[in-house]
Amino acid sequence: MTLEQASTGMETTIDVPRAEVCPTCSGSGARPGTSPVKCASCGGTGQFTRAQNTPFGQMISSTACPKCGGRGQIVTTPCEDCRGAGRVHRRRKINVKIPQGVDSGQHLKLRGQGEAAPEPGGQAGDLYVFINVRPHPRFTRSDSDLMLEVPLSITQATLGSDIEVPTLNGKARIKVPAGTQTGSVFRLKGKGMPRLHGSGTGDLHVRVNVRTPSALTARQKELLEELAAEFGEQRAAEKGDKRRPEKGEKSLIDKIVDEVKGAVQ
Ligand SMILES: [Zn+2]
Ligand SMILES: [Zn+2]
Missing domain, CATH: 2.60.260.20 (Urease metallochaperone UreE, N-terminal domain)
Known part of the structure; x- marks a missing residue:
């Protein structure tokens, strides 16, 4: 956004690619008319619990069921639109109201406008909009x-x-x-x-x-010369050597440099 837009605030529409709950199966991943079945491997709990006897007593650890991925259910007839994933990828136009006074590096958080939860019935994530204000040519x-x-x-x-x-x-x-x-x-x-x-x-x-003016009219120059005289200044051209060094001829400064070099060697 421009600096002007940052100073007034703005309303804009952004294009956001995101995962959404599949509207065909409502996120279950099962083809409409069918239902996911209970996972036989874990008995529908989604977890394996293991008890182990150690010198410190019994340790209980649990891991997600690899067969159903921890869901406890298995889709036998997958939904055709999401291939059983329960989520589909969509591009959404989302309206964003940016308040006045924002600066680069700041962000807005749009609650619930992020990705759909991977599990059916889960809460959707948030969308973070990062602000980037372009540098202004004058300010x-x-x-x-x-x-x-x-x-x-x-x-x-x-x-x-x-x-x-x-x-x-x-x-x-x-x-x-x-x-x-x-x-x-x-x-x-x-x-x-x-x-x-x-x-x-x-x-x-x-x-x-x-x-400092560089292109002067004759009249302006005349007035400035008068002013210079009033200040008691003498113009450089009047007192110095007006002759420019010819091509190949060394200027005074070059001669001095040469002499200094000679003295050093
Ligand atoms: Zn689906
Ligand atoms: Zn399972």
Whole structure:
């Protein structure tokens, strides 16, 4: 399921292969109109009891009758639909209600929806449905809290801004104060995942990443240069050696590396 589905809860139908009580013989394994007969080997008890005299006294042990498999009865005319097994394999569509707030690794137990009991009249087993929530492309989950990363321009971060951020099921606004640093985290209370069984909702933590602009218009560049001058900065291109090393020519750093290598040898 998706993170959105985990936050709202969902109702779904799953396809379950399972053993069910054979409807033809109602689980007895005997063809309709016939009945299983009492096992002659164990006399219908399904067990062999053996008494043994030992130095510690008489020991009584019992084992299942191998002839009837412990049932005490033998099917002489097997049911054609289950070949005497009393159970048939079916695929069932089972409706499952998944509550909001579930997480991967958790499971739901559907009582009595598992396999039919191997013995006629026995209680059917339970069906365990394991939850697997797919990772979300934008939100990271930690229990009931969610984490989101959003980009921030240098002007938004420097001057402060009112930005819109996505929440799992909508949108929210954050007031970014002037002078916000990259990596700052803003908490949106109650915008995370609902906790299981209705005990409140987690928070959404929004981490801002200040993006350095790479493609500038001439005007933007001009303004930033003015700003740089205002900060008293000198641009790298103005003070350094503008000449790039030609192909085959060693750069300054390569020359230094060579010299260091020479000194070591
Ligand atoms: Zn049957
Ligand atoms: Zn028997």
